[in-house]
Amino acid sequence: MAIKPVIEMNKVSKIYGGKTENQVFALNDVSFTMQEGEFIGIMGASGSGKTTLLNVVSTLDHPTEGTVAIAGTDITRMKARELSDFRAQRLGFIFQEFNLLDNLTVYENVALPLSLQDLPVHQIMDRVGKVLEQLGIAELADKYPATISGGQRQRTAAARAIVHEPALLLGDEPTGSLDTKNAVGLLEQMKRLNEQQQISILMVTHDAFSASYCSRILFIQDGRLVQELYRLGSREAFYKQILNVLGDYGAAAAEAAAKELSAVEDRG
Numbered sequence: 732m733a734i735k736p737v738i739e740m741n742k743v744s745k746i747y748g749g750k751t752e753n754q755v756f757a758l759n760d761v762s763f764t765m766q767e768g769e770f771i772g773i774m775g776a777s778g779s780g781k782t783t784l785l786n787v788v789s790t791l792d793h794p795t796e797g798t799v800a801i802a803g804t805d806i807t808r809m810k811a812r813e814l815s816d817f818r819a820q821r822l823g824f825i826f827q828e829f830n831l832l833d834n835l836t837v838y839e840n841v842a843l844p845l846s847l848q849d850l851p852v853h854q855i856m857d858r859v860g861k862v863l864e865q866l867g868i869a870e871l872a873d874k875y876p877a878t879i880s881g882g883q884r885q886r887t888a889a890a891r892a893i894v895h896e897p898a899l900l901l902g903d904e905p906t907g908s909l910d911t912k913n914a915v916g917l918l919e920q921m922k923r924l925n926e927q928q929q930i931s932i933l934m935v936t937h938d939a940f941s942a943s944y945c946s947r948i949l950f951i952q953d954g955r956l957v958q959e960l961y962r963l964g965s966r967e968a969f970y971k972q973i974l975n976v977l978g979d980y981g982a983a984a985a986e987a988a989a990k991e992l993s994a995v996e997d998r999g
């Protein structure tokens with residue numbers, strides 16, 4: 732099977748502010764292609780444009796210039812209504828806050844993206860059942876979010892993000908609010924989804940440890956892509972490589988990298 736691009740971003744700029752004064756180039760002439768089955772991490776300092784990039788890809792924000800195609804569809808030409816259907820059917824999201832609905836069970840939360848698509852009930856039951864099994868939470872189907880652990884809530888959120896088999900899974904600091912054990916659990920799950928089901932994942936993270944699970948990292952600085960790193964060897968080696976690159980970008984990043992490097996033997 733031929734590998735197809737899942738994201739084609741071509742000369743994208745996003746400018747905030749007035750026509751001439753106080754302009755902020757949140758993204759500045761950004762181009763990259765993501766192939767189906769990649770697991771890409773976006774890294775960069777605070778204010779470098781990571782969230783803007785993710786928002787443009789997720790169709791929540793419109794670029795000032797340039798084009799973005801997702802799975803062959805140019806989203807920069809779509810109307811609002813088409814965009815919301817496209818988002819619901821083709822994209823999956825994992826956020827730092829799990830955004831589960833408290834008055835729905837685990838099963839109902841996971842079924843939500845399918846219920847919105849008017850699928851027959853037996854098809855919904857079948858797909859939800861499979862994805863709950865996959866994420867090891869089948870026995871929690873009838874429980875409510877308030878009665879399960881943080882890690883289980885995060886897995887429920889992950890199940891909901893993939894139940895409709897999106898072309899692309901997007902994460903904004905998905906491990907941000909998790910302790911180390913649950914963060915590793917979620918990253919392992921994402922890695923499995925990526926490797927075993929070829930789900931394409933784009934994730935924003937400031938954390939080198941999380942980023943080391945990716946197959947490629949794009950580094951962004953002042954709205955520009957400044958470097959990319961492919962994982963060639965082990966995750967541990969990739970982690971050190973990422974820390975070294977972060978170390979190249981400013982004293983603050985270097986300080987954080989040095990701290991992390993000293994902890995590398997413990998966590999890596």
Ligand SMILES: Nc1ncnc2c1ncn2[C@@H]1O[C@H](COP(=O)(O)OP(=O)(O)OP(=O)(O)O)[C@@H](O)[C@H]1O
Nearest residue numbers: 747748755757775776777778779780781782783784
């Ligand atoms: N709605 C907006 N109006 C004006 N400027 C904005 C707006 N949103 C973002 N910016 C600016 O665009 C730049 C990029 O912001 P963005 O949120 O993409 O950065 P980030 O890398 O995600 O930062 P962080 O890691 O702190 O979340 C920043 O200078 C920010 O102040």
